[in-house]
Amino acid sequence: MIEYSSQPHYLVAVDCIVFGFDGAHLKILLVKRGLEPEINKWSLMGGFVGSNESPDDAANRVLKKMTGLEGVYLEQMQIYGEPNRDPIERTLSVGYFALIDIHKYENQLNDDYEAEWFLINERPKLIFDHDQMVADARKKLRYKASLHPILFEMLPKQFTLPQLQNLFEEVNDTKIDTRNFSRKITSTGLLIKLEEKDRSSSKKGAFYFKLDKKKYKADFQAFLNLIPNLKN
Amino acid sequence: MIEYSSQPHYLVAVDCIVFGFDGAHLKILLVKRGLEPEINKWSLMGGFVGSNESPDDAANRVLKKMTGLEGVYLEQMQIYGEPNRDPIERTLSVGYFALIDIHKYENQLNDDYEAEWFLINERPKLIFDHDQMVADARKKLRYKASLHPILFEMLPKQFTLPQLQNLFEEVNDTKIDTRNFSRKITSTGLLIKLEEKDRSSSKKGAFYFKLDKKKYKADFQAFLNLIPNLKN
DNA sequence: ATTATTAATTGTCAAAATGACATTTAATAA
DNA sequence: TTATTAAATGTCATTTTGACAATTAATAAT
Numbered sequence: 001m002i003e004y005s006s007q008p009h010y011l012v013a014v015d016c017i018v019f020g021f022d023g024a025h026l027k028i029l030l031v032k033r034g035l036e037p038e039i040n041k042w043s044l045m046g047g048f049v050g051s052n053e054s055p056d057d058a059a060n061r062v063l064k065k066m067t068g069l070e071g072v073y074l075e076q077m078q079i080y081g082e083p084n085r086d087p088i089e090r091t092l093s094v095g096y097f098a099l100i101d102i103h104k105y106e107n108q109l110n111d112d113y114e115a116e117w118f119l120i121n122e123r124p125k126l127i128f129d130h131d132q133m134v135a136d137a138r139k140k141l142r143y144k145a146s147l148h149p150i151l152f153e154m155l156p157k158q159f160t161l162p163q164l165q166n167l168f169e170e171v172n173d174t175k176i177d178t179r180n181f182s183r184k185i186t187s188t189g190l191l192i193k194l195e196e197k198d199r200s201s202s203k204k205g206a207f208y209f210k211l212d213k214k215k216y217k218a219d220f221q222a223f224l225n226l227i228p229n230l231k232n
Numbered sequence: 233m234i235e236y237s238s239q240p241h242y243l244v245a246v247d248c249i250v251f252g253f254d255g256a257h258l259k260i261l262l263v264k265r266g267l268e269p270e271i272n273k274w275s276l277m278g279g280f281v282g283s284n285e286s287p288d289d290a291a292n293r294v295l296k297k298m299t300g301l302e303g304v305y306l307e308q309m310q311i312y313g314e315p316n317r318d319p320i321e322r323t324l325s326v327g328y329f330a331l332i333d334i335h336k337y338e339n340q341l342n343d344d345y346e347a348e349w350f351l352i353n354e355r356p357k358l359i360f361d362h363d364q365m366v367a368d369a370r371k372k373l374r375y376k377a378s379l380h381p382i383l384f385e386m387l388p389k390q391f392t393l394p395q396l397q398n399l400f401e402e403v404n405d406t407k408i409d410t411r412n413f414s415r416k417i418t419s420t421g422l423l424i425k426l427e428e429k430d431r432s433s434s435k436k437g438a439f440y441f442k443l444d445k446k447k448y449k450a451d452f453q454a455f456l457n458l459i460p461n462l463k464n
Numbered sequence: 465a466t467t468a469t470t471a472a473t474t475g476t477c478a479a480a481a482t483g484a485c486a487t488t489t490a491a492t493a494a
Numbered sequence: 495t496t497a498t499t500a501a502a503t504g505t506c507a508t509t510t511t512g513a514c515a516a517t518t519a520a521t522a523a524t
Contacts, residue, residue, distance in 0.1 A: 051322070052315050053315065081244075092244055146455075179474070184511090199521095201472095202519095203471070203520040203521040409485085412484085436500055437501080439501085461483085
């Protein structure tokens with residue numbers, strides 16, 4: 001008979017891949033690790049799951065502690081549980097990816113932790129299996145974003161169509177035809193055009209849009225299809 | 233400074249939602265639990281993660297032990313980690329869903345475990361949060377199956393179009409127009425029509441098909457779109 | 465004042481995919 | 495020979511898609 005008492009116990013952690021977008025490029029937020037082993041090396045934001053919290057709770061706690069942000073978009077990805085992934089002691093880690101508005105973060109920076117944004121393709125090597133986690137998170141982000149409008153979570157309240165398209169192109173690592181993108185994104189009914197223009201990027205300026213939050217919540221589970229299937 | 237040694241340790245388990253299809257209805261495989269608490273109550277197939285295996289390894293081991301089957305389709309779903317989900321001791325469980333060909337199983341039944349197939353809608357109440365796991369697994373199955381051809385994993389080597397359509401209808405809890413379904417599924421190129429007919433369900437008989445495995449593997453990650461968006 | 469420059473914005477058309485819909489066919493039973 | 499039953503298949507109008515380039519709005523330069 002199997003009994004609980006004879007079974008091995010493990011540490012359980014969470015690690016968060018935090019994505020942001022600066023208007024042109026996809027970025028990832030990394031921290032200098034504060035404990036041994038591999039202290040002071042770059043790593044994902046993480047921490048152990050406490051006695052009175054679920055892994056989801058723990059991920060939210062870690063994010064709040066290190067970025068000051070609450071209520072960020074957070075999605076469970078998968079568990080990383082190879083027996084020897086942590087050299088000190090067996091630790092299973094639940095991987096999450098988070099999407100945050102990079103501008104909100106800047107105001108709430110917690111300086112106790114050395115955190116820094118890196119361009120997704122120019123990030124330093126990370127500890128343990130964190131590079132694998134980042135690769136998995138990118139894949140999952142791409143997958144999810146091709147079906148649901150999650151990328152808006154990384155945009156400020158006002159954004160332009162060129163910015164939005166940039167973001168889709170970055171995430172999917174592809175170029176999208178401007179006319180077709182505009183048509184598709186408009187037909188979702190998710191965008192509300194504003195009076196104001198962003199003049200910072202061109203003489204003509206690009207109109208700002210905001211998200212129709214009601215429509216966003218209602219349609220979140222509906223499949224969109226924002227990434228074209230290129231034939232040529 | 234946070235140190236490993238001061239952190240709490242937990243039991244880590246896996247639980248598998250095993251789906252099957254009898255040609256007409258979606259089924260789920262349950263076992264009578266073999267340890268306290270809740271001994272002899274119906275539950276999902278599960279077990280603790282051992283010292284030298286990953287959670288994926290553990291899920292495969294449990295499935296093999298209880299069904300005799302190896303290499304079944306197994307997908308990590310999510311982690312269940314509410315602090316009090318297990319009344320004896322804190323246990324985190326990684327939920328998996330498995331898709332198996334119900335006919336293969338029948339040949340390999342391991343009688344040491346009291347396992348039984350239940351119609352998905354006529355299953356007994358399960359222990360702990362296992363009912364929630366089943367609900368989540370159904371949702372995930374539906375989601376994934378609407379995009380990728382995973383349902384073939386539940387069919388025998390030879391199957392008929394009506395059977396295939398039944399399966400899609402069961403999983404999506406909807407009725408599909410025969411002509412449109414046939415057109416779509418044919419256009420995927422995934423099916424190879426055989427000479428033989430299944431005469432068990434009608435006078436006319438229905439042609440058997442088999443899966444084009446090469447095409448299946450190649451197209452697995454490509455998005456299909458097999459479930460229609462009904463307008464009326 | 466006119467022109468040049470630059471990025472934003474918008475339109476067309478042919479092809480493909482979709483959804484709605486009913487009849488014909490193959491086999492056995494009566 | 496006819497009745498019965500489930501399987502298989504076709505049409506058409508609408509919508510969606512992908513490929514493609516010209517126009518517009520604003521500032522900078524002359």
